[in-house]
Amino acid sequence: MHALIVVAHPDPQSLTHGVAAHLAEGVALADAGHSVEFADLAAEGFDPRFSAADLGLHLRDEAVPADVAAEQARIDRADALVLVYPVYWWSMPGLLKGWIDRVFTNGWAYDDRSGTGVAKLLGRLPVHLVGLGGADAGTYARHGYFGAMKTQIDHGIFNYCGAPVVTSELLLEAGPDDVAAHLKAARAIGCGLFDGSRQ
Secondary structure, X not given: OEEEEEEOOOOXXXXXXXXXXXXXXXXXXXXXXXXXXXXXXXHHOOOOOOOHHHHHHHOOOOOOOHHHHHHXXXXXXXXXXXXXXXXXXXXXXXHHHHHHHHHOOEOOOEEEEOOOEEEEOOXXXXXXXXXXXXXXXXXXXXXXXXXXXXXXXXXXXXXXXXXXXXXXEEEEEOOOOHHHHHHHHHHHHHHOOOOHHHO
């Protein structure tokens, strides 16, 4: 089985990158036959700006831009999609949101033809979301951020495309051992990524 791990953080030494690496280690520990590909959006210089060409593609007037086609091909090769990202303003970073805006296109992720409703095209793609937040669980609960993020990301993006969200994990501040706990949790998520009982 093959996982695509998408990371959206500009610092390769960040905890976000550490979590992604430990998650990949977990995938390898679960089965030596499993493979992982990283999409480091910052290092690769992915352009998140939704352009006139992207709008033309949405309206089915233009061809798929080459960078979008390459990202879609990476996802098509994957048996699971994993997004690892810091929580910015109670959501994902603009770089990752722009990747979704541009890559999850009409005609590939979903099919929206006027009058016929929306067809969900990514039902074969299990999604695992791992966000890293700089606040504690009490803050998230007190302000309703858990529910807001699930509505926006899990339902608003992936359910719209039919991609089942198998993991939706927020690694939050909990004490002095946050880093070790987060890396251990990431490895456990990786170990269970292709566990049939989770899907």
